[in-house]
Amino acid sequence: MARRRSKELLELAEEIGGEEAVEVVKALEKLKEATDEELAEATGIRVNTVRRILYLLNDEGLADFKRIRDQETGWYYYYWRLETKKLPEIVRSKKMAELKKLKEMLEEETSEIYYWCGTEGHPKLTFDEAMEYEFQCPICGKMLMQYDNTKIIEDLKRRIEELEIELGLRKKPRRSSRKK
């Protein structure tokens, strides 16, 4: 598997099932095809957990299995393998969702002025809310000042731009056109 693809897959695995899912995916990359028990053995993760992770991966379209019946015992064995055909699509739709969230955050930051006492963890209030508290922090009582969110807005804009470039929605700016 190409390195970039593998990295994306591992990142998704982590989102889906944490560090244990990463281990299962790594083991599957190596073994190509394996039963849940073989994977449990390879990773040292309990077989029930391995199974749960495999079903989660399957739900996301990242793992598939084939069922094979043992001729002698009549038991069924499930052979799992990674499925990466849908990976680019999944990665893209996750990025689109993130982009949407960032745009909403930007909208929120730019459409409203916030008031804040300056202490980390204390609430940032809208004008109406601040009025209600007579411009005093509801936690510490300090005076609320207009909160400067310029840095947050710049940061959000930068992340939106990066994502849009990654998604091919925006052209990469040329260095030469960026001179000041």
Ligand SMILES: [Zn+2]
């Ligand atoms: Zn405060």
